[in-house]
Amino acid sequence: MEAANMPAIAEKPIKRKFWSPRKKEAIIGWLFLAPEVIGMLLMNVFALGFSLYLSFSEWDLLSGISGVKFIGLDNYIKLTEDPTIVKALLNNLLYTVLTVPLPIALALVLAVLLHRNTFFKDYFKVAFFIPYISSIIAVAAVWSALFHPSLGPINQLLMDLGIGTPPKWLVDPKTSLLAVAIISSWAALGYTIIIYMAGLTNISDELYEAAEIDGATALQKFFRITIPMLRPTTFFLFVTMLIGSFKVFDIIAFLTQGGPNNSSTVLVFRIYEEGFKYYNMGYASAISWLLFAVIGIVTALTWKLQKDDV
Amino acid sequence: MMKMRGRSKVNTLLSLVLASTLVVSACGNGNNNNTPSASPSPGNGESKPQEEQVTIKYYNWDNEAQAVGTRGMLDEFTAENPNIKVEHVVLVPGNSVEMLQKLDFLISSGEAIDVIQLPSLGSVLERATRGAFEPLNTYYTNENLTPEDEYFVNAKVGEDYYGMQFTKSVNYVMLNKDMLDEAGLAVPKYGWTWDDYREYAKQLTQGEGVDKRYGSYFHTWELYMNAPAQTMMKDPFLYDDGTTILADPTYKYFFELRKGMEETDKTSKPYADILAAKLNYRTEFFNEEAAMILTGNFTIPDPGNTEQYPHDFKTAFAPVPVPPAGSEPKDYEGKYFTSGSQIAMGATSKHKEAAFKLMRFMTTADSDNRMEFSGYKKANNEELLTKLIAGKEDMYDVDSLKYSLFSEDIQFLDGAQVMTTATSELTKVINDGFSKYMLSNEPIDEVQAWMVEEATKIINEKGVIK
Numbered sequence: 163m164e165a166a167n168m169p170a171i172a173e174k175p176i177k178r179k180f181w182s183p184r185k186k187e188a189i190i191g192w193l194f195l196a197p198e199v200i201g202m203l204l205m206n207v208f209a210l211g212f213s214l215y216l217s218f219s220e221w222d223l224l225s226g227i228s229g230v231k232f233i234g235l236d237n238y239i240k241l242t243e244d245p246t247i248v249k250a251l252l253n254n255l256l257y258t259v260l261t262v263p264l265p266i267a268l269a270l271v272l273a274v275l276l277h278r279n280t281f282f283k284d285y286f287k288v289a290f291f292i293p294y295i296s297s298i299i300a301v302a303a304v305w306s307a308l309f310h311p312s313l314g315p316i317n318q319l320l321m322d323l324g325i326g327t328p329p330k331w332l333v334d335p336k337t338s339l340l341a342v343a344i345i346s347s348w349a350a351l352g353y354t355i356i357i358y359m360a361g362l363t364n365i366s367d368e369l370y371e372a373a374e375i376d377g378a379t380a381l382q383k384f385f386r387i388t389i390p391m392l393r394p395t396t397f398f399l400f401v402t403m404l405i406g407s408f409k410v411f412d413i414i415a416f417l418t419q420g421g422p423n424n425s426s427t428v429l430v431f432r433i434y435e436e437g438f439k440y441y442n443m444g445y446a447s448a449i450s451w452l453l454f455a456v457i458g459i460v461t462a463l464t465w466k467l468q469k470d471d472v
Numbered sequence: 473m474m475k476m477r478g479r480s481k482v483n484t485l486l487s488l489v490l491a492s493t494l495v496v497s498a499c500g501n502g503n504n505n506n507t508p509s510a511s512p513s514p515g516n517g518e519s520k521p522q523e524e525q526v527t528i529k530y531y532n533w534d535n536e537a538q539a540v541g542t543r544g545m546l547d548e549f550t551a552e553n554p555n556i557k558v559e560h561v562v563l564v565p566g567n568s569v570e571m572l573q574k575l576d577f578l579i580s581s582g583e584a585i586d587v588i589q590l591p592s593l594g595s596v597l598e599r600a601t602r603g604a605f606e607p608l609n610t611y612y613t614n615e616n617l618t619p620e621d622e623y624f625v626n627a628k629v630g631e632d633y634y635g636m637q638f639t640k641s642v643n644y645v646m647l648n649k650d651m652l653d654e655a656g657l658a659v660p661k662y663g664w665t666w667d668d669y670r671e672y673a674k675q676l677t678q679g680e681g682v683d684k685r686y687g688s689y690f691h692t693w694e695l696y697m698n699a700p701a702q703t704m705m706k707d708p709f710l711y712d713d714g715t716t717i718l719a720d721p722t723y724k725y726f727f728e729l730r731k732g733m734e735e736t737d738k739t740s741k742p743y744a745d746i747l748a749a750k751l752n753y754r755t756e757f758f759n760e761e762a763a764m765i766l767t768g769n770f771t772i773p774d775p776g777n778t779e780q781y782p783h784d785f786k787t788a789f790a791p792v793p794v795p796p797a798g799s800e801p802k803d804y805e806g807k808y809f810t811s812g813s814q815i816a817m818g819a820t821s822k823h824k825e826a827a828f829k830l831m832r833f834m835t836t837a838d839s840d841n842r843m844e845f846s847g848y849k850k851a852n853n854e855e856l857l858t859k860l861i862a863g864k865e866d867m868y869d870v871d872s873l874k875y876s877l878f879s880e881d882i883q884f885l886d887g888a889q890v891m892t893t894a895t896s897e898l899t900k901v902i903n904d905g906f907s908k909y910m911l912s913n914e915p916i917d918e919v920q921a922w923m924v925e926e927a928t929k930i931i932n933e934k935g936v937i938k
Contacts, residue, residue, distance in 0.1 A: 223580045224602040311744045313682065333747040335912045422747070422907035438573060439896050 217447035224441065237448035247449065249424050250432045251456070253339055257428060258407040260343035261350070266399055269351055273358035274388060287355075294352035302416050305345045306332060335425035338418050342426055346413050354399055361395035362388070397468055401461065408457050429453045526823045527557040528830060532589035533571035534562050537843075544841030549833045556826045579604045585818025586827045587834075589638055593887075594895045596627040596814045597937050600634040601893055606817040607632040611828040623835070623847050625887050627814055629937055635814035636835045637847025642810060643703045643768045644876040645669075645793070646775075649786040649869050651676055651685075651763045659788045659872045662881035665796040666699070666729055669764070673739035676763035687739040689762035690730065691753040692746055694899055697906045698726040699766055700795040703809055707888035709898045709927075711802060714890045714936045716927035718901070723923070724916055725799035727909050734910075743910045758783045766792060769845055769877065772857065776864030788869035789876040807883040812847045854878060894934040901926045 192199075217238070220231045241247055276286055293301055308314050309331035320328035331341040369387050378386070389396075411430040414420060420427030420435065427435075429449060437446030534542050539562060546558045563578075564570040568591035579585060579599070590596050599605055609632055612619055619626045619633050627635030645660075652659065655675045660668065673687025690696035694708070700722040702708045711717055733740040741762065754774060757765045758781035774780075775787035792808065795801065815834055817827045836848045843860075845853045857877065861868055876882065892898065905923040908914045 222602055224576055224599060224604050226580060226582065229602075306748065306750075310748050312742065313745070314748075330744045330748070330911070333744045333911065335907065421903070422911050423904045435900075440894070441576070 213447045213450055216444050217451050219444045221443040222441040223437075223443050233444070237445050240445060241448055241452060246424050246427060246432060247429075247452070250427045250429045253426065254408055254410075254428045254456070257339060257343055257410060258404060260340065261347050261407045261410075262400065262403045265347040265351055265354060266396065266403070269354035269399075270358055270389075270392070270396070272351075273355045273362060274384065276355065277359055277362045287359075290355050291352035293349045296349070298346075298349060298413055299416055301349050302345060302413055305341075305348075306417060309341055332417055333422055335422050338422065338426040342414055342417055345417070346410065350403070354403075357395060357399055358392065361392045365391045397464075401464055404460060404464065405457055408453065408460070429456070525555050525557070526826050527559060528586040528821070528823050528826050529559045529561050530587045530589075530830065530834075531561045531563055531575065531585065533564055533566060533568045533591075534560075535566035539565075541841045541843040545834060545837065545839050548837065548839055548841065549830060552833070553826075553829060556823075556829065558830060579818070579820075582820065584820045584822050586821040586823060587830050588816050588818060589834075590635070590814050590816060593625055593627055593635070593811055593814060594891060594893075596635040596816050597629060597891050598893045598895065600627065600629050600632075600816070601937060604819055605634045606819045606821065606824060607634060608636070608817065608828070608831075609633055611824075615832075622849060624849060624884070625811055625814075625847060627816070635816040636831055637812050638815045638835055639770075639812040639844040640810060640847040640853070641768050641770065641812045642845070642877055642882070643766065643792045643808065645764055645766050645790045646757060646771065647788045647790060648676075648757070648760065648763045649788040651760075651785070652788060659869065660790040660793070661875070662791045662794075662879070664790065664793050666726070666793045667796045669793045670729060670733055670737065670739070673733060673764060674737055677737075677739040685760060686741050686762045687764060688733065689753060689756045689765045690740055690743070690746070691751075691765075692743075694902045696766065697730070697902055698723050699792065700726060700799075700801055703792045704794065704804070704807070704885075705801050705809060706885050707891060708809075709892050709895065710888070710890050710931070710936060712889045714931070714938075716898075716924055716931055717801075718905070718920065718923040718927045720801050721799055722795055722801045723920055725795060727906065727916055727919070731910060743906075754781060760785070772860050772873075773843070775867045776861055778864075778867065786867060786869055789873045791876050791879075791882055805883075805885065807885045810884045812845075814847075889938065891937045892931060892934065893937060894930050897930045897934075898927055901930070 216230070218232060218234060220233050220236075221229055272290065276283060276290075280286065308316050311317060311328075311330040311333060314331075316331070317328045329337040331337050365388065369391070370383055373383050373387060409430055410428055411434065414426055414428060414431050415434065418426045420431045430453065433446045433449045433453070436442045436449060530542075530546060532542065539560070542560055546560055550557055563574045572590070572595055575585075575588065576599075585604075590599075596605065608619075612633065619628075619636075623637040624640060625637045626633055647659065649659070657672060657675060660672070669688070676685075676687035678685045695702045698720075701717060701720060705717060705720075705722075706712070707717070709717060730740070730743070734742050741756075753765060753767070754771065756762050758774070760783065775783075778784075794806065795804075815831045817824065817831060821827050835846065836851070838851070840859070842856060845851075845856060854874075857874070861870070861873075901923055904926075905919050908922070909916055909919045
């Protein structure tokens, strides 16, 4: 329309169609994307916004949408005064320390050993991987039998070794989180090993050959070639496992319910408790946003560290 | 090529599924639309000819065996009221806690809920105060009924009635009669104390290690953390003045009794072991792992159920021990707490008249399909007991069973004046306090002070229902 009314200056009057091929393509593209984008808007963006709003309100779920009551910052003030939140946060950090760096280091060593020629290489590969493909609940059920305080094999062994009062593991406020961490690290080890082995096959043999010619020992090769060359793999594992460890829930809900006495509670479990046991939806949302902030900060820090390093 | 073809097959399959879902759901809608305009039901003398055919839903958490009984009662109801069909919805089989969670999601999603069975008075009040249930006052008035004359416990908020008592709970102790005889002990009568119970447990404990047979078994529930508070006080959370009962002297007494039996006497399986192994309390008793267990009348059929719980000893029954002098709860009357599951009506029900009819039928009908004691004041529970144990009497010490349930010695408390909606939070406080004392060995007085402080905070925040 406009184009037609405009005086033709330099351009030759090209017939400009509204449906230029570019536009057409773009629209078709958007149409193809539409289901996904609309779904994301509805499912993610709306839910995010709603939970942010809820975190400033009081809502008990049962009274319906009309029951949402805006209360300002009260939920966030409550967060700072709630000792179980502090406990959950500390537990989260401890759990992360126990389930991220140590298993990664162990997996690296095991992967290197498995990558070189070992006896029964295939058997070990499968053996380490099976826990990862098993249901975590089944794994947890077996471990809770192993951890049984008076009849379990672990404590039987400890008692036979002369330890009079071994820890009660999952039901001991001092060790419950450690026991959970042991189980989940064990279950995730296979995955970490597989990723590392994939990384190892990408390291060129020439590097090792060159090092050998220069007379490097096996340890030197490990520290000077393998570890630096695996840096991207390690970083990938570190970030994904870090985020995963902050979101731990299933295994804790199944094994300890955050107990005894909040000794193994974590933020996600507190969200579940407040939201779906006590129906404090607003407060549960506020905890969710706290968790979001924590994960955000930790991830940003690791990215920064990685950048500074390179 | 093969891959492509596979993909397109999948696509065809998916679109077929989608199409058929649409068709099916369309049918569903069609049915719904038709229901209200359905013609009057075919001639039946008793029903009013204009009455519409309605279908209502009855929700609960039956296990398989219970579902048969429920279905039986619902069929009897439909036989009496041919215009009302009842769909039985088992939300979570055999688990009342998860059932409540599922129910709450249904309620909050706006689903029309007709009739619901709920496990306790507290669970009714919690939801009634949030507007999920329909007050029953007008329906009672229409039928000239006074709820207090009908049921032992009425779920009441202010002047509004929300629930009818469905079952009636009576607690008792099950004892292994063969072991009692072996030890030369008599079946206890009303008035035996928890100190006596501890003494019995000592004499009934035998063996060592894996084969050890304990005198007593305490499960993980709060009932076993303070039995006197849960069986001989009006409300397990609040005094009549609305303050927490966690300050009660029975807490100190019973916590110490538990630890004494576990650590000093070694007559009770350690709490840590029970917590770690997720044990089943019924099998602990019927597998002869323990000689005594505190439980309630919902286990009456179990000693006769040798298929599910294989055993060959006779089971005796005793009233719940009373707290010894000096450790009685505040306002102690020597009477037992009674409650039971309740039946309530959803505020969103579209057929409230029919729902009320069903509620009355479920709570009052004299039916052969009834499996638990009725909370209806005019029900004959002795007759029900006879039916429940018929043909299996040799597994029961029938005299002590009848004594523990119906004797003059067993008196019941009135309903609580004040209730709380924060039962889940307060339960956690009790659990945490008990863990602090049993597992972390914190001193009892500090633990109790902590429990009182936490509970008071929660009660002040959430308020009470009078």
